[in-house]
Amino acid sequence: MQITVSQYAHAATEINVVAPLGRIDQASADDFLMALNPMLATLGPDAPPLLLDFSGVDYIASIGLRALMVAARQAKAGGGGIGIAALQPMVREVFSIARFDLVIPCFDSVESAARELSACK
Amino acid sequence: MSALRHLPRALSRFSQGRLVSLLLLVLACLALYHIETTPLASLHAAQFDRYQRQMPRQRDIHPVVVVGIDNLSLAELGQWPWPRDRVAELIERIQSAAPLVVGIDVMFVEADRYSPEELGKRLPSIAPDVLRALSDPDRRLAQALAAGPSVIAVSGIDHAFPGTRPPGKPFYRPPHNDPNLAHLIRYPAGVASLPVLEQAASGEGFINPSPERKDSVGQQRGVLRQVPAVAMIDQDMFLSLPLEMVRVALGEDNQTEVEFGAHGVSRIHVGSYSLPTLPNGELMPHFAAMRDEHYVSAADVLAGRVDADIFNARLVLIGFNVSGLQDRVVSPLGDSLPGAEVHVQVIESLLAGAALQRPPELAQLEIAALALSGLLLIGVIPAMRPRYAIAVFASLAGFWIVGGYAAFHYGRWLFDASAIVLLLTPIFIALLSSTWIIVDARQRDAERALQATREETARFNGELDAARRIQMGLLPNPTSDFAGETRYQVAALLEPARAVGGDYYDCFALDTARLCFAIADVSGKGLPASLFMAVAKTLTGALARRTADLGQAMREVEAELSRENPECLFVTAFVGVLDANTGQLDFVRAGHDAPLLARAGEISRVDADAASGPPLCALGDYPYQSGRFQLQAGDTLCLFTDGVHEASNGRTLFGMPQLIEIFAAHAPKTPIDQQVMAIRDAVRRFEDGQPAADDLTLLLLRWNGPESAALDQPPAAVSAR
Numbered sequence: 001m002q003i004t005v006s007q008y009a010h011a012a013t014e015i016n017v018v019a020p021l022g023r024i025d026q027a028s029a030d031d032f033l034m035a036l037n038p039m040l041a042t043l044g045p046d047a048p049p050l051l052l053d054f055s056g057v058d059y060i061a062s063i064g065l066r067a068l069m070v071a072a073r074q075a076k077a078g079g080g081g082i083g084i085a086a087l088q089p090m091v092r093e094v095f096s097i098a099r100f101d102l103v104i105p106c107f108d109s110v111e112s113a114a115r116e117l118s119a120c121k
Numbered sequence: 122m123s124a125l126r127h128l129p130r131a132l133s134r135f136s137q138g139r140l141v142s143l144l145l146l147v148l149a150c151l152a153l154y155h156i157e158t159t160p161l162a163s164l165h166a167a168q169f170d171r172y173q174r175q176m177p178r179q180r181d182i183h184p185v186v187v188v189g190i191d192n193l194s195l196a197e198l199g200q201w202p203w204p205r206d207r208v209a210e211l212i213e214r215i216q217s218a219a220p221l222v223v224g225i226d227v228m229f230v231e232a233d234r235y236s237p238e239e240l241g242k243r244l245p246s247i248a249p250d251v252l253r254a255l256s257d258p259d260r261r262l263a264q265a266l267a268a269g270p271s272v273i274a275v276s277g278i279d280h281a282f283p284g285t286r287p288p289g290k291p292f293y294r295p296p297h298n299d300p301n302l303a304h305l306i307r308y309p310a311g312v313a314s315l316p317v318l319e320q321a322a323s324g325e326g327f328i329n330p331s332p333e334r335k336d337s338v339g340q341q342r343g344v345l346r347q348v349p350a351v352a353m354i355d356q357d358m359f360l361s362l363p364l365e366m367v368r369v370a371l372g373e374d375n376q377t378e379v380e381f382g383a384h385g386v387s388r389i390h391v392g393s394y395s396l397p398t399l400p401n402g403e404l405m406p407h408f409a410a411m412r413d414e415h416y417v418s419a420a421d422v423l424a425g426r427v428d429a430d431i432f433n434a435r436l437v438l439i440g441f442n443v444s445g446l447q448d449r450v451v452s453p454l455g456d457s458l459p460g461a462e463v464h465v466q467v468i469e470s471l472l473a474g475a476a477l478q479r480p481p482e483l484a485q486l487e488i489a490a491l492a493l494s495g496l497l498l499i500g501v502i503p504a505m506r507p508r509y510a511i512a513v514f515a516s517l518a519g520f521w522i523v524g525g526y527a528a529f530h531y532g533r534w535l536f537d538a539s540a541i542v543l544l545l546t547p548i549f550i551a552l553l554s555s556t557w558i559i560v561d562a563r564q565r566d567a568e569r570a571l572q573a574t575r576e577e578t579a580r581f582n583g584e585l586d587a588a589r590r591i592q593m594g595l596l597p598n599p600t601s602d603f604a605g606e607t608r609y610q611v612a613a614l615l616e617p618a619r620a621v622g623g624d625y626y627d628c629f630a631l632d633t634a635r636l637c638f639a640i641a642d643v644s645g646k647g648l649p650a651s652l653f654m655a656v657a658k659t660l661t662g663a664l665a666r667r668t669a670d671l672g673q674a675m676r677e678v679e680a681e682l683s684r685e686n687p688e689c690l691f692v693t694a695f696v697g698v699l700d701a702n703t704g705q706l707d708f709v710r711a712g713h714d715a716p717l718l719a720r721a722g723e724i725s726r727v728d729a730d731a732a733s734g735p736p737l738c739a740l741g742d743y744p745y746q747s748g749r750f751q752l753q754a755g756d757t758l759c760l761f762t763d764g765v766h767e768a769s770n771g772r773t774l775f776g777m778p779q780l781i782e783i784f785a786a787h788a789p790k791t792p793i794d795q796q797v798m799a800i801r802d803a804v805r806r807f808e809d810g811q812p813a814a815d816d817l818t819l820l821l822l823r824w825n826g827p828e829s830a831a832l833d834q835p836p837a838a839v840s841a842r
Binding site (some may be wrong): 026061062063065066069070073097098099100102103 | 642644645646689690691693711712713714715733734735736739740743763767814
């Protein structure tokens with residue numbers, strides 16, 4: 001499991017973009033959440049929103065969904081914005097079955113997500 | 122934590138090993154200090170002999186010729202003692218060639234038996250004037266001795282006895298109060314030749330061997346390692362015969378001096394030659410291999426068979442060389458030498474400046490070397506791995522042994538490394554074994570920890586087993602529960618993965634008409650997941666029974682589950698209620714796959730999108746609504762968890778298409794419980810031995826139609842309708 005983090009600037013708002021690579025399964029879910037934690041801690045009403053770029057994720061197990069749920073919950077509790085973008089087909093299917101679009105806002109692309117998330121601010 | 126706990130014990134072992142080693146080192150130093158009283162002394166001497174054997178003195182000078190009174194001489198000229206005039210003739214022949222000196226390893230204590238005086242006593246009838254006319258052999262010998270530089274032998278003895286008197290030609294008469302004299306070997310009395318011979322000879326040298334002693338490098342095994350160079354006989358100082366020969370050969374102009382140091386005699390100087398000595402005036406010649414080319418027979422000399430030139434400008438020694446005579450010694454090189462050869466070796470040693478030296482400082486140096494090496498080992502070994510410790514000890518031993526050989530080679534110093542190494546060995550072994558004990562103890566600690574982990578794991582597995590049994594015990598058995606039911610059939614299966622997962626299925630009759638069934642998957646593994654599963658299952662069952670609206674029931678289930686959810690778990694679930702009489706299906710899909718539907722040989726999905734929500738507890742307050750679906754008689758529903766379609770063979774996943782295919786192949790003619798097994802077998806076949814990562818859960822429900830129809834017609838006919 002690899003986690004790469006990049007900063008993405010859009011309009012006046014800076015958005016923190018996290019781009020994990022590979023599979024989020026039993027073996028890597030904990031690492032994934034651990035890597036997210038410092039960024040989740042910075043989320044707040046005045047902080048830039050966090051966007052998960054999932055273009056590099058080709059599989060997500062239910063334990064991975066749980067990590068996303070925890071992240072969403074933490075963001076919500078802190079009043080920060082969070083979103084997920086660019087799902088691959090298989091991950092998109094898992095999301096639609098689990099209705100996780102209800103848990104964490106999903107976007108087609110990083111650009112549209114950045115637009116939407118910064119507009120929400 | 123455990124390492125800290127064992128630290129004090131390891132430390133005490135550590136210092137214990139050092140303490141024992143330190144004690145051993147003190148004992149070793151004491152042993153080396155008193156080495157002559159220990160069995161180590163023979164080791165000591167053996168090492169010194171080894172130096173000489175491996176590096177004997179090279180004989181590049183041949184200053185001495187020995188004229189041997191040998192077997193041939195006795196055969197030709199009769200038994201010893203020979204008449205003195207024959208000895209005189211031998212000396213005259215040698216002196217004619219102008220040797221540097223003639224030394225005679227013989228004492229002539231009594232008058233010759235053919236001297237006029239002796240003949241007169243034995244034959245009183247001989248007239249005195251006849252006797253006077255006879256030549257005196259002793260006078261003849263005195264004349265021969267006086268003809269050139271000559272040395273005759275004397276001997277120191279412990280008690281004077283009749284006929285003995287101290288010799289009269291010492292090389293030095295020291296003042297009586299010289300305190301240095303106390304160091305020297307001292308003989309109270311002496312035996313010397315007739316006064317007439319003493320006066321004729323240029324000098325007298327003693328021929329005593331070293332006295333028996335136990336306090337120094339002594340003569341174990343009869344090996345001759347040292348000879349006295351200088352000794353006191355009565356009040357006078359004498360050189361040994363070979364040194365006296367050199368002194369006389371060098372002439373009166375050359376100074377002979379005994380040099381005293383702090384411990385006694387340190388060196389003896391004869392002219393420009395000098396040798397180091399032991400404190401009592403003994404010296405240790407550096408022995409060369411025995412060779413006999415400088416030996417000639419006295420008989421050959423007397424018969425003129427020897428070219429007298431060989432004596433010219435040489436030191437000539439007349440001595441016995443008879444086999445069977447007791448006057449033989451064993452040299453450190455292992456050669457059996459005639460007594461005369463020892464004198465030769467001493468002379469050669471002096472002229473070559475080649476004597477072994479072992480001043481008392483060297484013994485102190487050995488003790489210092491032992492102490493330092495021991496302290497070094499005690500300092501470094503306990504911190505080392507045994508392999509490196511052995512290397513350190515080997516290099517240290519090698520250093521001293523090579524040093525010992527080097528000291529002998531370059532300075533003829535007798536430095537005994539073997540005793541040092543031998544005495545260091547027990548110290549090293551004590552240190553190493555204590556190191557080994559520590560290593561061993563550490564290993565045992567590690568094994569204990571491993572064992573504890575294993576036990577822990579076993580206990581944990583036991584708990585998991587218990588959790589699994591509880592989990593499995595919660596699951597209903599639809600085959601027996603609905604044995605008499607004809608309107609529908611239910612078959613279900615849950616095979617847990619190695620670690621407990623959080624899948625479950627459920628099915629129970631709400632009343633005579635309605636069947637409630639569910640399949641669910643708790644996110645996560647292990648004990649928390651299985652406990653959460655138990656709670657979720659119980660709550661779902663209870664609330665579904667109590668609440669008429671399924672959507673309402675699920676909202677309450679979520680609310681209850683979210684109340685206590687520290688692990689942030691969630692449950693995907695599909696819950697349905699079938700009216701067995703009408704085929705009407707109410708359901709809620711909470712983040713779970715919609716069931717497959719087999720209808721008239723076609724496989725489709727139950728369209729559940731309208732009544733879909735996220736998994737239970739994902740949001741905590743999602744307004745679940747129930748959906749409705751109409752079954753036809755003969756329809757079969759297949760509910761599954763991701764343990765089915767995401768089963769892996771290590772390369773690919775089982776996948777939905779395969780699940781649909783195997784479901785289609787067996788519907789609807791196959792009895793429903795066999796169909797469940799067929800799907801399960803297909804998944805396991807696909808996995809091909811790869812251990813399952815997730816629980817495998819299946820629930821199949823077939824609606825046969827209302828009671829009356831089902832009674833009349835077999836399921837196959839229903840599906841054909």
